[in-house]
Amino acid sequence: MSQHTADTAQAGAASASTSVPAQASTGWWRDAVIYQVYPRSFADSNADGMGDLEGIRARLPHLRDLGVDAVWLSPFYASPQADAGYDVADYRAVDPMFGSLLDADAVIRDAHGLDLRVIVDLVPNHSSDQHEWFKRALAEGPGSPLRERYHFRAGKGANGELPPNDWESIFGGPAWTRVADGEWYLHLFAPEQPDLNWEHPAVGDEFRSILRFWLDMGVDGFRIDVAHGLVKAEGLPDLGAHEQLKLLGNDVMPFFDQDGVHDIYRAWRLILDEYAGERIFVAEAWTPTVERTAHYVRPDELHQAFNFQYLSSYWDATELRDIIDRSLDSMRPVGAPATWVLSNHDVTRHTTRYANPPGLGTQQRVAAEPALGLRRARAATLLMLALPGSAYVYQGEELGLPDVVDLPDEVRQDPSFFRAAGQDGFRDGCRVPIPWTVDGPSYGFGAGGSWLPQPVGWGALSVEAQTGVPDSTLEMYRSALAVRRAHPSLGAGDSVEWLAAPEGVLAFRREPRGDGEAFVCVANTTGAAVRVTASGRVLLTSSAADDIEHGDGHAVVPADTTVWWTV
Template sequence: MTTAPLTVSAGQQADADWWRQAAVYQIYPRSFADSNGDGIGDLGGIISRVPYLQQLGLDAVWLSPFYPSALADGGYDVDDFRDVDPKIGTLAEFDEMVAALHGAGIKLIVDLVPNHSSDRHEWFREALASPKGSNARARYIFRDGMGENGELPPADWTSIFGGPAWTRVPDGQWYLHSFATEQPDFNWKHPEVHEDFKRTLRFWSDRGVDGFRIDVAHGLAKDLDEVLPSRAELKAMPKDGTHPLWDRDEVHEIYAEWRAVFNEYTPARTAVAEAWVETPERRAKYASPEGLGQAFNFDLMEADFDATHFRDIVTDNLAQSAVTGSSTTWVFSNHDGIRHATRYGLPPRNGQAVKHGAEWVLAGGPEDGIDKELGLRRARAATMFELALPGSAYLYQGEELGLHEVAEIPDAQRQDPAFWRTTAEDRGFDGLGRDGCRVPLPWTREGESFGFGTGGAHLPQPAWFADFSVEAEDGVAGSTLEMYREALRLRSQLQSEESLTWDEKLSTGDVLAFERPGGWLSVTNFGDAPVALPEGEVLLASTPLASDDGGAGGVSTGGQQLPGATTVWLRRMGA
C-alpha cells in the first residue's frame, strides 16, 4: 500500500490497443478517499491512493463525474463540463492526478455526460433569462404546454427517476428532462451543442485523459414532432433506430464527429458507450471503429450465478465484438447497481425480469433472505471467471474488498433522487436506490470513517466495514483483496490473443471451463457440490482448495475436488 509508483516507458504509454483487454477500476470520487476532512472524497484522496491502485494491478481508472455539481444526481448533473468541483479539487490537482496515474502505468478514463446539463449550467441559466424561440432556449428542448393556457405538460411522459419528464418555467414554457428535474436535456440538433462537446473532448484530452465513458450514449439524438406521442404510445414504439427518444440511428453521426476528434491524438483517445439498447446489433453500432469503439455489455450484471447463463452471455458477446472488430466488456458491479456479492446471496431470478432489490426490500428488510457468505463466495468465483475472459474487465471500487451493499442507511440520509421519486418496485436494480453501493470505502479497521477521511463520511458506514477494510485484508492470505491482486497480476502475464475455447469435456452440468491461448484453463463450479478438479498446475483459486492455504500454487493430479461456487485457474501440464 506504500509502494512508490513505477516509471513507465513511452512505448507502454503509446500503446494504441491498451483498452482491448484492460482491467479498468471505477472510482466514484466522492466515496473513494477524502484528503481534507470535509466528508467528501476528492482528487487529493485519489492521488494519495495511487500506490494502492498500482499494487492492485490495474491498467486504467474510470473516474465518475468530478465536475462542479449540486449533486442532484450524484454528480451527473454537471454545471461546467470543463472544470473540477471545488469540493473535489482543482484543475491543477487534476493534472497532478493524471501525472501520478500515468507514472504508475495507469491510464485514465473520465465520465462524460452529453445527454443533459444541470439546471445551473450557464447555458440553461441563459435559456431561462431569454425569451421563447431564442437561440439560448434552442440549445435545450423547450415546448409550449397543452391545455387552454398551456398549464399542462407537452406530453404525459415520466422521467427515468419517476415523476413528470417536463418542468414548467416562469414564462409558461416547459423543458424536457429525461432524468431529474435539475438535468435538462440538450437539443443535439443545435450546432453549438456539437461544437461545445468537441471542445470539451479536446480540453480533457489535452490534459492527458486517455479515454471517455459516455453516459446515456443512446439518448442524445431525439426527433420530436409538433404533436408528441402519449406515454403509452411512446412505450409501444420499437427501439429500432426510429424511436423518438432512444437509440436513434442519427446518434452515430455525433459519434463519427467525436471519432475524428479522438483520432487527432496519438495514441487515439478511446471511448466506451453506456448504451442500454434492445439488441446486440444495436449495441454493435456504438462499438464500431468509426464511432466510440467499445460499448458496455451489462448482461452478466443481470444474470443468475448459473453456468448456462454465463456461457450463453460470453458466447453471444464474443460474437458481437467479432462483428465490429472491437473487444467486449465485462462488468458485475458499478455505481448504479447492487454489488454482486449481495446480488449472488439473494434467491435466483430464474430468467425473470424482476428487481432483486425490490424483492429484497418487500420481503421484509435488507437482511431477509440473503446468504452473505455464499454471495461473497460466488462473487469471488464470478470475478475470477470474468478476469479470465478475453476483453476488458470493469471493476467497481470496493468489490476488491468483498463489500456488500449497504442497506441500513436512514431515509433522511439517502441522496439518490431515484429513492425519493419512485416506489420500491421501481427503484432500479437494488430497490433502495443507488446509495448502498456508493458508501465511502473503508481503509482502516478503526476511526470515525474507517480511514476514509478525518471528518466522517457523507453516507453512513456500517460497523461491519471494519472487517472488510483494506487494513484488515492487506497481506492476509485468502482475503478478497489478495485474491484480486494475484488474479490481476496473473491476468497481465497470461492474456494474449482475444479468444477462448470451451472445454466440452469439463463443461458439464454446473461446471463451465474454457482454455485461453498459452495453455491455461479457467474452471468454474457454479453448483453447491464439489466436483473433480482436472490435472494441471494450480495458478489461483477463488476459494482455498483442499491442498493449499490461500487458493494459489500446487499441482492437481486430477484427484482433488473443486468446491462449489469456486473458480480455479490451471496451466495444463507441459504447456
C-alpha cells in the same frame, strides 16, 4: 486573471510535459482492467467527509499495487450535485468540493507516473439546470435562441397544462417540467438535468471543444454517460401504453438508441484520433441487445461499450454461457473487444446481488445469504477476468464490500428516492465510502466522518485488514490480476473454446499467444461440489486453495467456485 483561468493556464502548462504510461502498446484497451473511482466515496484528504481529487491522488499506489491498467473517474466537474455530479454546470471546471483543475492535473500526472491511464466521465445527454445556457434560456423566455439548445415545448391541453408527451423520467414521474412562462422542458432524469438538443449545431460545437480541453489536459479517454440517449426520435412521439421503467434497456424507445447518435460519435472519433497515445471512448449504452450495442463500437466510432446484459445476468451457467457467446459473437464482426462488468455506481453490488434468488435484478439490495453472496462474487470475478476482452472493477469490490442496506432515510441522496412513483434510492447503498483502515473515524476514508454513514465493523473489510491475508478477497484480486498479466492468453483474443462439463459448470480453454502454457477456467455455479476432468497446475481458485481435491486427471471443484489451471 480569474482563479479559474489561472488554474487552467497552470494545469495546461503542466500537462504539456505529461506523457502516457511507459508500457504503451497497440490496443492497450483491448484487454485492459479498468478501475472505477467514485470520487466522493474513495478518499477524503481534508476531513470534510467528502472524497476529493487529492484523496484519489494519495491512494493511486493502491491501484498500481492491485494491478489495474487504468482508472475511470466519475464526474468531478462543477455541479450543484443534484445527482452526484451527473448534473454539470461547467464542463471545464472542477467542483470546489473535489479540488481544482490543478488537482485534476496532478492526478493525471501521478497516475501516468505509476503506469496508470486516466479516463474521465463525460455527460453529454443533459446539463445542470444551473448551466449558464439553461439559466439564460429561462431568463430570455419563449423563442429564445438558447431554448433551442434544449427541448422546450408548449404543453397539451386547453391551456398547455399537460406535458408535451407521455415520456417518463428514469427517476420516476413525468419527464417534463413546466416553467413559469408556461413552456415545458424535457429531462429524462431529474428536473435539475435538462436534456440537451443535439439537433442544434451549438451543442455539437461545445462538446467537441470540451473533448479537446480534457485531451489537452492529458486524459486518456472518456466514459460517455447515457451514450444511447443524445438523439431523440423526430417529433418526440408518445411511447404509448407501456410501463416505461420496466422497458428500459429491453425495448426500442423514442428517446434511446436512435441511429442518429452514431453520426455524433464518428465526428468525435476524428478528434480523438488526432491525439497520440491511443486515447479511447467507452459507451454507457443501454440497448435491447448486445447486437445493438455492437453498433457503438464499429471501427470509426467508439472503442468499448459496457456489457449491461452481462452485468444483469444471474449466477447461472446456462445464462452466463449464452451471454458470453452472444457478446463475443456480436463484437467480433466489428473488431471490438467484449467488455465485462459486475458492479458499478448505479447498481447493487454483486456481492449482495448474488446472495439472492434469481429474478430480483440489479436493484435488489437486501442480501438473503451474505456469505453465499461473497462466495459467488469471488467466483464470478475469476470467471470475468478469464474472458477475452476488457474488464471493469468498481471501487471496493476488491474488498468484497456488500451494499449497505440499512441507511436511514434522512441521509439518502439518490434523487430517485425523492421522486414519487420512482425507485427507492437503491444507489446510495453501493456508494458508501470505502474502508482503508481497521480503525479511525471513517476507517481511513478521511480524518473525519463520511458523507454517507459506514456500517459498524466496516474496518474488518478494509484494505489494511485484508492485506497479506492469503485467502482474503483483496489478495485474490491482486493475485488474479498478476496472473492475468503474466499469462498472455488471458484477456486476449475474441473467443473461448468450450469444454465438456457437468450441468451447472462452465469450462473453457484459452490457447497461449506465442510460447507459453494453455489456460483452463472452470466455474462451478451449483450449490454442490462437482468432479471435472483436470490436469496441469492450479494457478488460482476463488475458494481456499486447500479446498480443491486434485489428482489422477480429475479435480473436485467446491460449490460456487472458479478455478484457473495451466495445461
